[in-house]
Amino acid sequence: MxxxxxxxxxxxxxxxxxxxxxxxxxxxxxxxxxxxxxxxxxxxxxxxxxxxxxxxxxxxxxxxxxxxxxxxxxxxxxxxxxxxxxxxxxxxxxxxxxxxxxxxxxxxxxxxxxxxxxxxxxDENLPEQQRNTTAGSRNNIEAHYDLSNHLFENFLDPTMSYSAASFERSDESLETAQERKMERILDAARVGEDSRVLEIGTGWGALAIRAARRGAQVTTITLSHEQAQLARQRIEEAELSDRIEVRIQDYREVDGSYDAIVSVEMIEAVGEEYWPTYFRTLDARLAPGGRVAIQAILMPHQRMLATRRSFGWIQKYVFPGGLIPSVEAIEQVTGQQTRLRLVTQHSLQPDYARTLRLWRERFTTNWDTIRTDGFDETFRRMWEFYLAYSEAGFASGYLDVRQLTFTR
Incomplete structure (x- = not known):
């Protein structure tokens, strides 16, 4: 050949x-x-x-x-x-x-x-360099999120939300569905006037902005320099710089006490080895009476156990160091390692298939603009496969995504 x-x-x-x-x-x-x-x-x-x-x-x-x-x-x-x-x-x-x-x-x-x-x-084992140590996490996050803000701007909706939306009607926009998703998770964490909020995983600032508009004081952390730069710009344009602090910081390095902790589709980048550390950190940073609300992509527990040590296409090309947990795994870790207990969960499974379809349509429509950043045809096919592959996971029921709320 x-x-x-x-x-x-x-x-x-x-x-x-x-x-x-x-x-x-x-x-x-x-x-x-x-x-x-x-x-x-x-x-x-x-x-x-x-x-x-x-x-x-x-x-x-x-x-x-x-x-x-x-x-x-x-x-x-x-x-x-x-x-x-x-x-x-x-x-x-x-x-x-x-x-x-x-x-x-x-x-x-x-x-x-x-x-x-x-x-x-x-099965090929996960590469040592993809372990989510403090240094490894930075490399893994930068490999995906520092590709180009311009890339993400050209397939996400105006809120720049890179996670499952929450649809209620067939005719509503992706932006409206993303706004609903954010309001739902802030409600779950009971974010309100004067709440001290920690967000783990800034994205491009949309959730922090909505929390600040409720009157909260927000500390939001990311390991992506590209995200931090654009998030700060968007926060400044929203005239909320006095209420939101964007830090380039690992979750393991955060101090302080917070009334609410929110994190949207970030746990997938933690890695099984560090799940206890992640949840112990949430427990340690949560003020008495506070609540934790996370949005997590999930898979069935037995499937997670069967594949957790193997290296797949997504990890090789899209999300290095990534591992999708199960609800059972999360409850085991929180039950054994923390005082946190899962109290509510809300599934957005069919909504994620629709979200991914809309992203892929926008990516295809805007490809001629995206390619000006130096992305070639091989990258285009990789990104197209990634979005379609993920959509198929949710459309088939193989994957789920839920908003999970924890209290002590």
């Missing part, structure tokens, strides 16, 4: 692994798997696999040998890498999110059970 042309951001993709036995196995597994899915897999020679009819989502294979070589070498990473490299794409009229959703719905059953027993022999 000859090398392919990819952009300079991902030079390793130009190398196609040589694994003929594993490639043959991957081919057989995919053919068996799609025979039970409402999709079509089409090949350059006209061969068609899958249980889907002519109107079903189409996975169009462009370079079969390269695709199966990648799948055989690492199933969890190979599919995304093959998409980035242009070795497969969607057929005319097919949407990538719709195509990936049936796969996500049967993710735990795509590989035969007898083969799953050999997972430990083929």
């Amino acid at each position: 000859t090398a392919i042309t990819v952009g300079p951001r991902f030079p390793a993709l130009a190398h196609i692994p040589k694994a003929p036995v594993r490639a043959a196995a991957a081919r057989a597994i995919l053919r068996t798997s799609v025979s039970q899915l409402p999709v079509r897999v089409t090949f350059p020679d006209g061969t068609v696999w899958g249980a889907g009819g002519s109107g079903s989502p189409e996975l169009r294979v462009v370079r079969p040998q390269a695709l199966f070589a990648r799948l055989g070498t690492d199933t969890k990473i190979g599919l995304g890498e093959a998409y980035m490299a242009g070795e497969w794409t969607t057929g005319p009229g097919s949407d990538l999110g719709d195509l990936l959703t049936p796969f996500a719905s049967r993710l735990t059953r795509l590989v035969p059970e007898w083969l799953q027993r050999f997972r430990r022999f083929v």
